[in-house]
Amino acid sequence: MKATASSNIALRAVLAMVVVALVLVPWLPQLVYPVFVMKLLCMALFACAYNLLLGFGGIMSFGHAAFFGSAAYLTGLAVKHAGLTPELGILAGALGAAVLGLVIGSLAIRRQGIYLAMITLALAQMVYFIFLQLPFTGAEDGMQQLPRGHLFGLIDLRNDTAMYYLVLVLTLGGMALIHRVVHSPFGHVVMAIREHEPRARSLGYPVERYKLMLFVLSAALSGLAGSLKALVFQLAALSDVHWHLSGDVVLMALLGGMQTVLGPAIGAAIVMGLQHYLDAFGAWVTLITGVIFMVCVMSFRGGVAGALASRFNRPAADAPTSNS
Amino acid sequence: MIEIFGMPLSVIAGQTMLGLVNGCFYAVLSLGLALIFGLLRIVNFAHGAFFMAGAFGAWMLLRFVGIGYWWSLLLVPLLVGLVGALFERTLLSRLRGLDPIYGLLLTFGLVLVLEGGFRLLFGSSGQPYPVPNALKGTLQLGFMVLPVYRAWVIAAALAACALSWWLIERTPLGAQLRAATEKDALTQSFGINVPRLLTLTYGAGIALAAFTGVLAAPILHVNPSMGSDLVIVVFAIVVIGGMGSMFGSIVTALAIGVIEGWTKVFYSEASSTIIFVLMALVLLLRPRGLFGREGTA
Numbered sequence: 001m002k003a004t005a006s007s008n009i010a011l012r013a014v015l016a017m018v019v020v021a022l023v024l025v026p027w028l029p030q031l032v033y034p035v036f037v038m039k040l041l042c043m044a045l046f047a048c049a050y051n052l053l054l055g056f057g058g059i060m061s062f063g064h065a066a067f068f069g070s071a072a073y074l075t076g077l078a079v080k081h082a083g084l085t086p087e088l089g090i091l092a093g094a095l096g097a098a099v100l101g102l103v104i105g106s107l108a109i110r111r112q113g114i115y116l117a118m119i120t121l122a123l124a125q126m127v128y129f130i131f132l133q134l135p136f137t138g139a140e141d142g143m144q145q146l147p148r149g150h151l152f153g154l155i156d157l158r159n160d161t162a163m164y165y166l167v168l169v170l171t172l173g174g175m176a177l178i179h180r181v182v183h184s185p186f187g188h189v190v191m192a193i194r195e196h197e198p199r200a201r202s203l204g205y206p207v208e209r210y211k212l213m214l215f216v217l218s219a220a221l222s223g224l225a226g227s228l229k230a231l232v233f234q235l236a237a238l239s240d241v242h243w244h245l246s247g248d249v250v251l252m253a254l255l256g257g258m259q260t261v262l263g264p265a266i267g268a269a270i271v272m273g274l275q276h277y278l279d280a281f282g283a284w285v286t287l288i289t290g291v292i293f294m295v296c297v298m299s300f301r302g303g304v305a306g307a308l309a310s311r312f313n314r315p316a317a318d319a320p321t322s323n324s
Numbered sequence: 325m326i327e328i329f330g331m332p333l334s335v336i337a338g339q340t341m342l343g344l345v346n347g348c349f350y351a352v353l354s355l356g357l358a359l360i361f362g363l364l365r366i367v368n369f370a371h372g373a374f375f376m377a378g379a380f381g382a383w384m385l386l387r388f389v390g391i392g393y394w395w396s397l398l399l400v401p402l403l404v405g406l407v408g409a410l411f412e413r414t415l416l417s418r419l420r421g422l423d424p425i426y427g428l429l430l431t432f433g434l435v436l437v438l439e440g441g442f443r444l445l446f447g448s449s450g451q452p453y454p455v456p457n458a459l460k461g462t463l464q465l466g467f468m469v470l471p472v473y474r475a476w477v478i479a480a481a482l483a484a485c486a487l488s489w490w491l492i493e494r495t496p497l498g499a500q501l502r503a504a505t506e507k508d509a510l511t512q513s514f515g516i517n518v519p520r521l522l523t524l525t526y527g528a529g530i531a532l533a534a535f536t537g538v539l540a541a542p543i544l545h546v547n548p549s550m551g552s553d554l555v556i557v558v559f560a561i562v563v564i565g566g567m568g569s570m571f572g573s574i575v576t577a578l579a580i581g582v583i584e585g586w587t588k589v590f591y592s593e594a595s596s597t598i599i600f601v602l603m604a605l606v607l608l609l610r611p612r613g614l615f616g617r618e619g620t621a
Contacts (some may be wrong), residue, residue, distance in 0.1 A: 110608075111563070113424060113425070118367060122557075122559055122599075123600060123604065126597045129596040133596075250432075283440045283441075283443035290433045290435065290439075290440060291433070293436060294415070296433075297419070298415060298418065
């Protein structure tokens, strides 16, 4: 127990340093490009939100780009065509994603395992085609030049530093919420369902309702990430709803470690960094992403967080026994 | 001119035929997918990528070696099937006993590798593949004009389905395969080499996908992303039909192809989404799929 306590302190210290570093980013533009860090934060939130479903619910969705992208488009619609303020735009995006999560989730949880993965993928593809055809989305060009506007009518978000802190606060808030959910009674029931569904059912838990609530929560937080990304880049594009992104987010969770709350954020950092630096090489990005995917599945299923945990001789928190 | 709901019969017949051609592609692909799933318990995401590899294989053989369509139809499935079998033996087989999700993820990684690789080699734009001379021209049927090549595709795809059915249901090898699908440990204890059977099945499923790719090469543009869009549709069809019976999945695939074709005539805006809407409906009304057996979720 003592080892656990000291490594917990070490973990907290590392986390605190990361947060301090993130707070300092806008003041050190010579070191890192803040806009890239904003994108990274959005993807980290997306990956952690996705992993809430995969890692803790044991539900593998292969269509999470649908929530991310729909929220991006809805936010775009709200701030550009309806002229709403950015906070309302973000709210509209996250709520829209939650409603979509309710629809897709209630269909998908009628099946399990790989069927569920196929269903979410197919429904997300339908969402993709719908956005391709809707008149306001600009099809292949995307919705461009979204105004960032003034937060609460006061803070000008055209200033990258203000935008950065909004993204940072909402991302950290989202992650704190995920952490809270995982360690709440609700989270424990969800994990019990993952481990042994018939037993949870026989104990009287309404399994379907729990799964659906988790699905909606994951979709809403993915939507929050998508809305933020749309505001940061002032763009909602088809690549935000494409199955490539759904695959990327699975990779982030897998690579970072899906048994932990924050592991997927590490995965997101690696994948985004890779895509950022390999961008000039075109199709090499796809090829290398695929190779990393295969290597992870073959021999790195615990992810970075899992590897770190076993390195420090501490079992990863809440590791599912069936997957390891 | 005969009209149905304001549409001339020739248009409807033409789209029905196009839908049947697509339905044939869906049928052979979902057959291979169901075959692999039945025995290996793996959803082969790479099915579409191997379909694409088949089309590219035919194109490369013609372009670089000068080998024509008919030989391609035989050689490409063999070669690509061999690659598939090798993939199963070296990588996929190591995931046996783990959560089936990992099989899906590994084959998804392979999709990215194959798509990225072909895009690096040949670019994203489509490559044309000519219709073989013997199958050029059209047949005049009175109510519609039927291109010979499309008729050939339907015949060849149905023949491939029939051959697969015969192999699985009527030969000793097929009997072993069905036994291993039901109870693999028991089958193994009878002295049947189940791991080899798995490799063979995966290779055969991949060969079917590559065969479909060669058939599709003269119709669709040969390009790196032609497979992944298709495989998502085939996933939806597998969910609609259920993977319980071969006959069921073939019938479902053909019907879906025709329905998609008709949607193009009557409400073309919905033609790309109709299959997914149907899938949602089936999930609401009969979650295990039209031909799915109880408890195969």
